[in-house]
Amino acid sequence: MIEVANRLKHVEEYYFSKKLREVAFLKSQGKPIINLGIGSPDLLPPSNAVLQLKEGLEDDGANKYQSYQGLPELREEIANFYKKRYKVNLSGKTEILPLLGSKEGIMHISMAFLNKGDKVLVPNPGYPTYTSVTKLLGAKPIFYDLKEDNNWLPDFIALERMNLSKVKIMWINYPHMPTGANAPNKFYDEVIAFGKRHNILIVNDNPYSFVLNDRPISIMRYNNAKQVCLELNSLSKTFNMSGWRVGMLVGNYEYLSAVLKVKSNMDSGMFYGIQKGAIEALKCSDMWFVSLNSVYEQRRELIWELVSKLNCTHDKYATGMFVWAKLPPKVKSEEFTDLILKKYSIFIAPGTVFGSNGEGYVRFSLCAPEVTIKEAIARL
Known part of the structure; x- marks a missing residue:
């Protein structure tokens, strides 16, 4: 084997790159995985942007x-x-x-x-x-x-x-x-x-x-x-x-x-x-942002419900497409998320992915349809 560059000795493969392989494997084994760990928007882009992309091809x-x-x-x-x-x-x-x-x-x-x-x-x-x-x-x-x-x-x-x-x-x-x-x-x-x-x-x-x-x-x-x-x-x-x-x-x-x-x-x-x-x-108008946030508001309400069922707390004034939730005292982030994945087939991100000050927290993504979040709630 040709030895890799020294710089690679100081970094790990991106956490979500590794974890998504594990999630994909569990899915291939028939596990009904619900992915609330990744901030990858599932909603459609503006229709005019898609149209311009298509027309641009010509x-x-x-x-x-x-x-x-x-x-x-x-x-x-x-x-x-x-x-x-x-x-x-x-x-x-x-x-x-x-x-x-x-x-x-x-x-x-x-x-x-x-x-x-x-x-x-x-x-x-x-x-x-x-x-x-x-x-x-x-x-x-x-x-x-x-x-x-x-x-x-x-x-x-x-x-x-x-x-x-x-x-x-x-x-x-x-x-x-x-x-x-x-x-x-x-x-x-x-x-x-x-x-x-x-x-x-x-x-x-x-x-x-x-x-x-x-x-x-x-x-x-x-x-x-x-x-x-x-x-x-x-x-x-x-x-x-x-x-x-x-x-x-x-x-x-x-x-x-x-x-x-x-x-x-x-x-x-x-x-x-x-x-x-x-x-x-x-060029999108204000209505694009109103519509987008209307969807995320409804999803966030459901994620808050999910967070409560897991005995976690959250900041209702936080923004963005994630909910950052605080675990009960003495509960470790990675142990908790591994347990939720194993027991309920729900993938959420441990706070430690983002640094040592993330210990004691977990992150939920809003990039999942309401029906999926409701299914996660039902599993609990």
């Missing part, structure tokens, strides 16, 4: 390589979307970079700014990819605590006491995954000032703005944000287009140019038809 040049920076009209529509939905002015020419999904942006940003031995501030709990990408590049994740008693917000006093000399990037993510916590205006001012003070690039990962959240916020609204911040966003959750892989990175031209150097060596542009569909999705 356009001249649709099957050719596309621009590494995306169609100019896609960048302009992203700019229009940010202006209308976030009250943020961006230049479609210089401050927007479409991505093949925002997850790839985590790698692109990290490759553009991190050297071996650099440090990265990673939220605990938080999206596991922040940690794995950091390790793959030979940098060091430095975990900062998010705790329920502080509304899942960073403690800036504690951060200031840390040795920040080699920190290059800080990942933030509000509305927060997995907890659903939102950040107040004061937080964005504080984190921008923190980044300026210590010369740290603040990256806001922002794909959950419009799911059960009546206060969508972009960090780019705040003073001096473009000096030290980038923001990732995505059409995956907002428009049920996760499999289309349409994301975006916004920020100042110099930072985006550095990321483009990486991106242009890793892909050959987004498929034309998908870009045309994305343009149409971004």
